[in-house]
Amino acid sequence: MNRKHIYFGILLVCLALNIVFTQKMVHQFKFENYENAIIFCVLNLIVFPIALFVYKSDKKQKV
Amino acid sequence: MSDKNNRIPFDEDNYTHNINRNNERKLDRRGFMKTIVGAAGVFAVSSLPWGAVAAKELMGLGDKEYPHKKIADLNKIAVGEAVDFKFPGEHDDAILIRLSEEKFVAYNSACTHLQCPVFWQKEKGEMLCPCHHGKFDVETGAPTAGPPRRPLPTIEVKVDKGAVYAVRVKRYES
Ligand code: FES
Numbered sequence: 001m002n003r004k005h006i007y008f009g010i011l012l013v014c015l016a017l018n019i020v021f022t023q024k025m026v027h028q029f030k031f032e033n034y035e036n037a038i039i040f041c042v043l044n045l046i047v048f049p050i051a052l053f054v055y056k057s058d059k060k061q062k063v
Numbered sequence: 064m065s066d067k068n069n070r071i072p073f074d075e076d077n078y079t080h081n082i083n084r085n086n087e088r089k090l091d092r093r094g095f096m097k098t099i100v101g102a103a104g105v106f107a108v109s110s111l112p113w114g115a116v117a118a119k120e121l122m123g124l125g126d127k128e129y130p131h132k133k134i135a136d137l138n139k140i141a142v143g144e145a146v147d148f149k150f151p152g153e154h155d156d157a158i159l160i161r162l163s164e165e166k167f168v169a170y171n172s173a174c175t176h177l178q179c180p181v182f183w184q185k186e187k188g189e190m191l192c193p194c195h196h197g198k199f200d201v202e203t204g205a206p207t208a209g210p211p212r213r214p215l216p217t218i219e220v221k222v223d224k225g226a227v228y229a230v231r232v233k234r235y236e237s
Contacts, residue, residue: 004092007096008092008096011096011099011100012099014099014103015099015102015103018102018103018106019106021106021110022106022109022110025110025113025114026113027213029113029116029117030175030213031213031235032120032234032235034117034118034120034121035117035121037113037114037117038114038117038118038121040110041110041111041113041114041117042114044106044107044110045107045110045111045114047103047106047107048100048103048104048106048107050103051099051100051103052100052103052104054100055096055097055099055100058093058096059093
């Protein structure tokens with residue numbers, strides 16, 4: 001398994017996390033556990049910079 | 064490459080294998096990664112309003128009081144019948160069901176699956192969502208069949224001087 005596959009994997013994990021967090025966020029919101037909804041919202045927000053960072057580092061690698 | 068386009072015919076005799084395939088696979092992979100990053104961005108942006116509304120809800124915590132709203136006169140609703148009304152807002156559909164002489168239940172009638180209007184089936188004694196056949200218990204609003212997983216929000220009602228009033232939307236007990 002070389003480097004680029006690892007980056008790719010991390011991005012896929014990010015996507016999965018996004019989906020999970022969004023689902024959880026909506027459910028917690030509907031159940032009126034607003035604190036938890038906010039937590040999942042923040043988690044969702046954090047995933048984006050991570051994904052961007054991973055993408056950038058992948059780009060920096062020698063082709 | 065582009066300067067060749069202006070010279071017709073340009074001096075190139077390879078017309079059949081003229082696609083430069085170098086690194087095409089790599090670009091594919093990276094393009095896909097870009098899409099994922101974009102998707103993460105979309106997820107992030109679209110979860111913002113949820114967080115914002117949740118935060119707003121937290122600030123003004125506690126039972127929100129809406130002005131009591133008259134639903135119907137007592138003598139207009141027979142036992143076993145249901146009336147539709149709007150509560151708390153003008154666009155929030157709700158349903159009131161008279162179960163017995165003095166027992167009333169009311170719920171927000173937007174199905175907790177995908178918001179279809181739930182209706183009362185008198186003969187079967189249950190509430191049914193026509194969209195995907197979700198069923199709810201009349202006594203508690205709890206989902207009993209189909210896709211919904213969350214109970215219907217209960218609306219507290221009170222009977223006063225021959226009419227039924229909606230008082231507030233009950234919070235979920237967690
Ligand atoms: S919307 Fe009610 S069951 Fe799907």
